Amino acid sequence: MTELRMVALDLSLAATGVAATHDHHGRGGLLARTVHTARTAHGHTDMDHDRINAVLRDVAAAVKCRPHLVVVEWLPQFDGKGATTLRLAELHGVVKHWLHAQRxxxxxxxxxxxKTWATGKGNANKTQVLEAVVSTYGRLLHVDGHDQADAVALLTLGLAAYGQQVVPLHNPHQRRALGNVTWPTLATESGPVVPV
Incomplete structure:
Protein backbone atom coordinates (compact mmCIF):
# COMPACT_ATOMS: atom_id res chain seq x y z
CA MET A 1 0.00 0.00 0.00
CA THR A 2 1.25 3.46 -0.90
CA GLU A 3 1.98 5.61 2.14
CA LEU A 4 0.02 8.75 1.42
CA ARG A 5 1.40 12.22 1.94
CA MET A 6 -1.38 14.48 3.14
CA VAL A 7 -1.79 18.01 4.49
CA ALA A 8 -4.88 19.38 6.26
CA LEU A 9 -5.81 23.06 6.58
CA ASP A 10 -8.20 24.82 8.92
CA LEU A 11 -7.90 28.19 7.17
CA SER A 12 -8.37 31.29 9.30
CA LEU A 13 -7.57 34.97 9.09
CA ALA A 14 -5.94 34.94 12.53
CA ALA A 15 -4.80 31.38 13.29
CA THR A 16 -4.66 28.75 10.53
CA GLY A 17 -4.34 25.17 11.74
CA VAL A 18 -2.04 22.93 9.70
CA ALA A 19 -1.57 19.18 10.13
CA ALA A 20 0.50 16.89 7.94
CA THR A 21 1.81 13.37 7.54
CA HIS A 22 5.24 14.62 6.43
CA ASP A 23 7.37 17.68 7.09
CA HIS A 24 8.47 20.07 4.34
CA HIS A 25 11.54 17.89 3.70
CA GLY A 26 9.31 14.88 3.05
CA ARG A 27 10.18 13.07 6.29
CA GLY A 28 7.25 11.05 7.62
CA GLY A 29 5.66 11.76 10.98
CA LEU A 30 2.45 13.40 12.13
CA LEU A 31 2.73 17.08 12.91
CA ALA A 32 0.45 19.99 13.72
CA ARG A 33 1.06 23.71 14.01
CA THR A 34 -0.74 27.03 13.97
CA VAL A 35 0.06 29.94 11.65
CA HIS A 36 -0.70 33.17 13.50
CA THR A 37 -1.36 36.17 11.27
CA ALA A 38 -2.05 39.67 12.51
CA ARG A 39 -4.23 42.18 10.74
CA THR A 40 -2.18 44.63 8.69
CA ALA A 41 -2.83 48.06 7.26
CA HIS A 42 -3.87 47.17 3.74
CA GLY A 43 -3.94 50.53 2.09
CA HIS A 44 -6.29 51.27 -0.78
CA THR A 45 -7.96 47.86 -1.01
CA ASP A 46 -10.22 45.98 1.36
CA MET A 47 -8.25 42.76 0.90
CA ASP A 48 -5.46 42.28 3.44
CA HIS A 49 -2.83 41.07 0.97
CA ASP A 50 -0.02 40.87 3.54
CA ARG A 51 -2.10 38.65 5.80
CA ILE A 52 -3.11 36.37 2.93
CA ASN A 53 0.52 36.19 1.76
CA ALA A 54 1.59 35.11 5.25
CA VAL A 55 -0.89 32.22 5.23
CA LEU A 56 0.02 31.32 1.65
CA ARG A 57 3.75 31.21 2.50
CA ASP A 58 3.07 28.71 5.27
CA VAL A 59 0.78 26.63 3.06
CA ALA A 60 3.55 26.60 0.43
CA ALA A 61 6.01 25.35 3.06
CA ALA A 62 3.58 22.66 4.23
CA VAL A 63 3.04 21.31 0.71
CA LYS A 64 6.75 21.06 -0.12
CA CYS A 65 6.34 17.39 0.77
CA ARG A 66 4.24 17.15 -2.46
CA PRO A 67 1.10 15.78 -0.82
CA HIS A 68 -1.19 13.47 -2.70
CA LEU A 69 -4.09 15.40 -1.16
CA VAL A 70 -4.77 18.57 0.84
CA VAL A 71 -7.88 18.37 3.01
CA VAL A 72 -9.45 21.80 3.61
CA GLU A 73 -12.19 22.62 6.09
CA TRP A 74 -14.93 24.33 4.09
CA LEU A 75 -16.09 27.80 5.01
CA PRO A 76 -18.13 27.84 8.21
CA GLN A 77 -21.56 29.44 8.19
CA PHE A 78 -21.36 32.94 9.65
CA ASP A 79 -24.11 35.14 10.93
CA GLY A 80 -21.48 37.69 11.88
CA LYS A 81 -21.37 41.34 11.10
CA GLY A 82 -18.70 43.08 9.14
CA ALA A 83 -16.52 41.69 6.41
CA THR A 84 -15.27 38.53 8.15
CA THR A 85 -17.18 36.17 5.86
CA LEU A 86 -15.92 37.91 2.73
CA ARG A 87 -12.32 38.08 3.97
CA LEU A 88 -12.35 34.38 4.85
CA ALA A 89 -13.85 33.53 1.45
CA GLU A 90 -11.05 35.52 -0.20
CA LEU A 91 -8.47 33.54 1.76
CA HIS A 92 -10.07 30.23 0.78
CA GLY A 93 -10.26 31.27 -2.86
CA VAL A 94 -6.64 32.37 -3.02
CA VAL A 95 -5.29 29.26 -1.27
CA LYS A 96 -7.40 26.82 -3.29
CA HIS A 97 -6.57 28.51 -6.57
CA TRP A 98 -2.88 28.42 -5.66
CA LEU A 99 -3.12 24.68 -4.85
CA HIS A 100 -4.88 24.12 -8.19
CA ALA A 101 -2.20 26.11 -10.06
CA GLN A 102 0.48 23.96 -8.38
CA ARG A 103 -1.42 20.82 -9.50
CA LYS A 115 -17.07 17.63 14.15
CA THR A 116 -18.87 14.33 13.57
CA TRP A 117 -15.57 12.59 12.82
CA ALA A 118 -13.96 13.93 15.98
CA THR A 119 -16.84 13.77 18.46
CA GLY A 120 -19.81 11.95 16.97
CA LYS A 121 -21.86 15.15 16.94
CA GLY A 122 -22.10 17.47 13.94
CA ASN A 123 -22.93 20.40 16.19
CA ALA A 124 -20.06 19.95 18.68
CA ASN A 125 -18.34 23.12 19.84
CA LYS A 126 -14.63 23.84 19.45
CA THR A 127 -13.80 22.75 23.01
CA GLN A 128 -15.49 19.38 22.48
CA VAL A 129 -13.56 18.86 19.25
CA LEU A 130 -10.26 19.78 20.94
CA GLU A 131 -10.91 17.42 23.86
CA ALA A 132 -11.88 14.55 21.55
CA VAL A 133 -8.85 15.03 19.27
CA VAL A 134 -6.42 15.24 22.20
CA SER A 135 -8.01 12.15 23.76
CA THR A 136 -7.79 10.16 20.52
CA TYR A 137 -4.53 11.38 18.97
CA GLY A 138 -2.69 13.16 21.79
CA ARG A 139 -0.32 10.26 22.35
CA LEU A 140 0.79 10.48 18.71
CA LEU A 141 1.36 14.23 18.39
CA HIS A 142 1.03 17.44 20.37
CA VAL A 143 -2.23 19.27 19.64
CA ASP A 144 -2.15 22.87 20.84
CA GLY A 145 -5.49 24.59 20.47
CA HIS A 146 -8.70 24.51 18.46
CA ASP A 147 -7.12 25.29 15.09
CA GLN A 148 -4.69 22.40 15.33
CA ALA A 149 -7.45 20.09 16.59
CA ASP A 150 -9.57 20.85 13.52
CA ALA A 151 -6.56 20.27 11.25
CA VAL A 152 -5.71 16.95 12.94
CA ALA A 153 -9.35 15.84 12.64
CA LEU A 154 -9.28 16.74 8.93
CA LEU A 155 -5.99 14.90 8.40
CA THR A 156 -7.08 11.72 10.15
CA LEU A 157 -10.44 11.79 8.35
CA GLY A 158 -8.62 12.09 5.03
CA LEU A 159 -6.23 9.25 5.80
CA ALA A 160 -9.08 6.98 6.92
CA ALA A 161 -10.90 7.65 3.65
CA TYR A 162 -8.07 5.80 1.89
CA GLY A 163 -7.73 2.99 4.43
CA GLN A 164 -4.80 4.53 6.29
CA GLN A 165 -6.49 5.35 9.56
CA VAL A 166 -4.23 6.51 12.36
CA VAL A 167 -6.27 4.69 15.02
CA PRO A 168 -8.87 1.92 14.50
CA LEU A 169 -12.38 3.02 13.53
CA HIS A 170 -14.94 1.86 16.05
CA ASN A 171 -17.80 4.31 15.80
CA PRO A 172 -20.57 4.43 13.19
CA HIS A 173 -20.44 8.23 13.27
CA GLN A 174 -16.93 8.09 11.82
CA ARG A 175 -18.12 6.01 8.88
CA ARG A 176 -21.01 8.45 8.40
CA ALA A 177 -18.59 11.40 8.28
CA LEU A 178 -16.38 9.55 5.78
CA GLY A 179 -19.38 8.82 3.57
CA ASN A 180 -20.52 12.44 3.50
CA VAL A 181 -17.40 13.62 1.67
CA THR A 182 -16.73 13.09 -2.05
CA TRP A 183 -13.19 11.73 -1.94
CA PRO A 184 -11.20 11.83 -5.20
CA THR A 185 -9.05 9.08 -6.66
CA LEU A 186 -5.45 10.05 -5.92
CA ALA A 187 -2.53 9.88 -8.33
CA THR A 188 0.52 8.46 -6.55
CA GLU A 189 3.95 7.27 -7.60
CA SER A 190 2.66 3.68 -7.36
CA GLY A 191 -0.53 4.31 -9.31
CA PRO A 192 -4.05 5.43 -8.42
CA VAL A 193 -5.34 5.16 -4.85
CA VAL A 194 -9.11 5.03 -4.49
CA PRO A 195 -11.15 5.77 -1.38
CA VAL A 196 -12.26 2.69 0.55
Whole structure:
Protein backbone atom coordinates (compact mmCIF):
# COMPACT_ATOMS: atom_id res chain seq x y z
CA MET A 1 0.00 0.00 0.00
CA THR A 2 1.25 3.46 -0.90
CA GLU A 3 1.98 5.61 2.14
CA LEU A 4 0.02 8.75 1.42
CA ARG A 5 1.40 12.22 1.94
CA MET A 6 -1.38 14.48 3.14
CA VAL A 7 -1.79 18.01 4.49
CA ALA A 8 -4.88 19.38 6.26
CA LEU A 9 -5.81 23.06 6.58
CA ASP A 10 -8.20 24.82 8.92
CA LEU A 11 -7.90 28.19 7.17
CA SER A 12 -8.37 31.29 9.30
CA LEU A 13 -7.57 34.97 9.09
CA ALA A 14 -5.94 34.94 12.53
CA ALA A 15 -4.80 31.38 13.29
CA THR A 16 -4.66 28.75 10.53
CA GLY A 17 -4.34 25.17 11.74
CA VAL A 18 -2.04 22.93 9.70
CA ALA A 19 -1.57 19.18 10.13
CA ALA A 20 0.50 16.89 7.94
CA THR A 21 1.81 13.37 7.54
CA HIS A 22 5.24 14.62 6.43
CA ASP A 23 7.37 17.68 7.09
CA HIS A 24 8.47 20.07 4.34
CA HIS A 25 11.54 17.89 3.70
CA GLY A 26 9.31 14.88 3.05
CA ARG A 27 10.18 13.07 6.29
CA GLY A 28 7.25 11.05 7.62
CA GLY A 29 5.66 11.76 10.98
CA LEU A 30 2.45 13.40 12.13
CA LEU A 31 2.73 17.08 12.91
CA ALA A 32 0.45 19.99 13.72
CA ARG A 33 1.06 23.71 14.01
CA THR A 34 -0.74 27.03 13.97
CA VAL A 35 0.06 29.94 11.65
CA HIS A 36 -0.70 33.17 13.50
CA THR A 37 -1.36 36.17 11.27
CA ALA A 38 -2.05 39.67 12.51
CA ARG A 39 -4.23 42.18 10.74
CA THR A 40 -2.18 44.63 8.69
CA ALA A 41 -2.83 48.06 7.26
CA HIS A 42 -3.87 47.17 3.74
CA GLY A 43 -3.94 50.53 2.09
CA HIS A 44 -6.29 51.27 -0.78
CA THR A 45 -7.96 47.86 -1.01
CA ASP A 46 -10.22 45.98 1.36
CA MET A 47 -8.25 42.76 0.90
CA ASP A 48 -5.46 42.28 3.44
CA HIS A 49 -2.83 41.07 0.97
CA ASP A 50 -0.02 40.87 3.54
CA ARG A 51 -2.10 38.65 5.80
CA ILE A 52 -3.11 36.37 2.93
CA ASN A 53 0.52 36.19 1.76
CA ALA A 54 1.59 35.11 5.25
CA VAL A 55 -0.89 32.22 5.23
CA LEU A 56 0.02 31.32 1.65
CA ARG A 57 3.75 31.21 2.50
CA ASP A 58 3.07 28.71 5.27
CA VAL A 59 0.78 26.63 3.06
CA ALA A 60 3.55 26.60 0.43
CA ALA A 61 6.01 25.35 3.06
CA ALA A 62 3.58 22.66 4.23
CA VAL A 63 3.04 21.31 0.71
CA LYS A 64 6.75 21.06 -0.12
CA CYS A 65 6.34 17.39 0.77
CA ARG A 66 4.24 17.15 -2.46
CA PRO A 67 1.10 15.78 -0.82
CA HIS A 68 -1.19 13.47 -2.70
CA LEU A 69 -4.09 15.40 -1.16
CA VAL A 70 -4.77 18.57 0.84
CA VAL A 71 -7.88 18.37 3.01
CA VAL A 72 -9.45 21.80 3.61
CA GLU A 73 -12.19 22.62 6.09
CA TRP A 74 -14.93 24.33 4.09
CA LEU A 75 -16.09 27.80 5.01
CA PRO A 76 -18.13 27.84 8.21
CA GLN A 77 -21.56 29.44 8.19
CA PHE A 78 -21.36 32.94 9.65
CA ASP A 79 -24.11 35.14 10.93
CA GLY A 80 -21.48 37.69 11.88
CA LYS A 81 -21.37 41.34 11.10
CA GLY A 82 -18.70 43.08 9.14
CA ALA A 83 -16.52 41.69 6.41
CA THR A 84 -15.27 38.53 8.15
CA THR A 85 -17.18 36.17 5.86
CA LEU A 86 -15.92 37.91 2.73
CA ARG A 87 -12.32 38.08 3.97
CA LEU A 88 -12.35 34.38 4.85
CA ALA A 89 -13.85 33.53 1.45
CA GLU A 90 -11.05 35.52 -0.20
CA LEU A 91 -8.47 33.54 1.76
CA HIS A 92 -10.07 30.23 0.78
CA GLY A 93 -10.26 31.27 -2.86
CA VAL A 94 -6.64 32.37 -3.02
CA VAL A 95 -5.29 29.26 -1.27
CA LYS A 96 -7.40 26.82 -3.29
CA HIS A 97 -6.57 28.51 -6.57
CA TRP A 98 -2.88 28.42 -5.66
CA LEU A 99 -3.12 24.68 -4.85
CA HIS A 100 -4.88 24.12 -8.19
CA ALA A 101 -2.20 26.11 -10.06
CA GLN A 102 0.48 23.96 -8.38
CA ARG A 103 -1.42 20.82 -9.50
CA UNK A 104 -1.98 19.81 -5.88
CA UNK A 105 -5.28 18.02 -5.37
CA UNK A 106 -7.53 19.26 -2.58
CA UNK A 107 -10.90 18.31 -1.16
CA UNK A 108 -13.33 20.41 0.86
CA UNK A 109 -14.83 18.97 4.04
CA UNK A 110 -17.80 20.71 5.64
CA UNK A 111 -17.43 21.63 9.34
CA UNK A 112 -20.21 19.26 10.53
CA UNK A 113 -18.29 16.29 9.06
CA UNK A 114 -15.11 17.36 10.90
CA LYS A 115 -17.07 17.63 14.15
CA THR A 116 -18.87 14.33 13.57
CA TRP A 117 -15.57 12.59 12.82
CA ALA A 118 -13.96 13.93 15.98
CA THR A 119 -16.84 13.77 18.46
CA GLY A 120 -19.81 11.95 16.97
CA LYS A 121 -21.86 15.15 16.94
CA GLY A 122 -22.10 17.47 13.94
CA ASN A 123 -22.93 20.40 16.19
CA ALA A 124 -20.06 19.95 18.68
CA ASN A 125 -18.34 23.12 19.84
CA LYS A 126 -14.63 23.84 19.45
CA THR A 127 -13.80 22.75 23.01
CA GLN A 128 -15.49 19.38 22.48
CA VAL A 129 -13.56 18.86 19.25
CA LEU A 130 -10.26 19.78 20.94
CA GLU A 131 -10.91 17.42 23.86
CA ALA A 132 -11.88 14.55 21.55
CA VAL A 133 -8.85 15.03 19.27
CA VAL A 134 -6.42 15.24 22.20
CA SER A 135 -8.01 12.15 23.76
CA THR A 136 -7.79 10.16 20.52
CA TYR A 137 -4.53 11.38 18.97
CA GLY A 138 -2.69 13.16 21.79
CA ARG A 139 -0.32 10.26 22.35
CA LEU A 140 0.79 10.48 18.71
CA LEU A 141 1.36 14.23 18.39
CA HIS A 142 1.03 17.44 20.37
CA VAL A 143 -2.23 19.27 19.64
CA ASP A 144 -2.15 22.87 20.84
CA GLY A 145 -5.49 24.59 20.47
CA HIS A 146 -8.70 24.51 18.46
CA ASP A 147 -7.12 25.29 15.09
CA GLN A 148 -4.69 22.40 15.33
CA ALA A 149 -7.45 20.09 16.59
CA ASP A 150 -9.57 20.85 13.52
CA ALA A 151 -6.56 20.27 11.25
CA VAL A 152 -5.71 16.95 12.94
CA ALA A 153 -9.35 15.84 12.64
CA LEU A 154 -9.28 16.74 8.93
CA LEU A 155 -5.99 14.90 8.40
CA THR A 156 -7.08 11.72 10.15
CA LEU A 157 -10.44 11.79 8.35
CA GLY A 158 -8.62 12.09 5.03
CA LEU A 159 -6.23 9.25 5.80
CA ALA A 160 -9.08 6.98 6.92
CA ALA A 161 -10.90 7.65 3.65
CA TYR A 162 -8.07 5.80 1.89
CA GLY A 163 -7.73 2.99 4.43
CA GLN A 164 -4.80 4.53 6.29
CA GLN A 165 -6.49 5.35 9.56
CA VAL A 166 -4.23 6.51 12.36
CA VAL A 167 -6.27 4.69 15.02
CA PRO A 168 -8.87 1.92 14.50
CA LEU A 169 -12.38 3.02 13.53
CA HIS A 170 -14.94 1.86 16.05
CA ASN A 171 -17.80 4.31 15.80
CA PRO A 172 -20.57 4.43 13.19
CA HIS A 173 -20.44 8.23 13.27
CA GLN A 174 -16.93 8.09 11.82
CA ARG A 175 -18.12 6.01 8.88
CA ARG A 176 -21.01 8.45 8.40
CA ALA A 177 -18.59 11.40 8.28
CA LEU A 178 -16.38 9.55 5.78
CA GLY A 179 -19.38 8.82 3.57
CA ASN A 180 -20.52 12.44 3.50
CA VAL A 181 -17.40 13.62 1.67
CA THR A 182 -16.73 13.09 -2.05
CA TRP A 183 -13.19 11.73 -1.94
CA PRO A 184 -11.20 11.83 -5.20
CA THR A 185 -9.05 9.08 -6.66
CA LEU A 186 -5.45 10.05 -5.92
CA ALA A 187 -2.53 9.88 -8.33
CA THR A 188 0.52 8.46 -6.55
CA GLU A 189 3.95 7.27 -7.60
CA SER A 190 2.66 3.68 -7.36
CA GLY A 191 -0.53 4.31 -9.31
CA PRO A 192 -4.05 5.43 -8.42
CA VAL A 193 -5.34 5.16 -4.85
CA VAL A 194 -9.11 5.03 -4.49
CA PRO A 195 -11.15 5.77 -1.38
CA VAL A 196 -12.26 2.69 0.55
Missing amino acids: IRYVDVHPPEV
